[in-house]
Amino acid sequence: MRTATKAHSYYELINRPAPVVVESEYADDQYLFLKVEYQWVRIALDDILYIEGLKDYVKVHLKNVEKGVLSLTSLKVLEEKLSARKFMRVHRSFIVALDKITAMTKNTIQIGKKNIAVGDQYKNAFNQFVGKWM
Secondary structure (H helix, E strand, C coil): CHHHHHHHHHHHHHCCCCCCEECCCCCCCCEEEEEECCEEEEEEHHHEEEEEEECCEEEEEECCEEEEEEECCCHHHHHHHCCCCCEEEEECCEEEEHHHCCEECCCEEEECCEEEECCHHHHHHHHHHHHHHC
């Protein structure tokens, strides 16, 4: 019985929800730390093209990195940590880096070769952003 209790305690310890995103106070909001597999990876905010939500994970697409970085966290957590001046949630499954947008239409954003649809609930905020540039 004691062994089972100890095993259960260990299981809870390693599976305890921990803050997945940590921002460094000393990096002046230039970096973000994400837990990727068994390590913390520092990601420069300037390297982020867009972030894609995949159920319980997010995939951070970076310039100069083909596959992207997969982390067990949610878009909501990242959205709260990222600067609203540099990043915008435009779809239930996407956050984009505003300075990486290469083209846009009324309903889509293009970043490099990737086209991202603007979701209905995010259109007003996106149109306000576009209105500042027009």
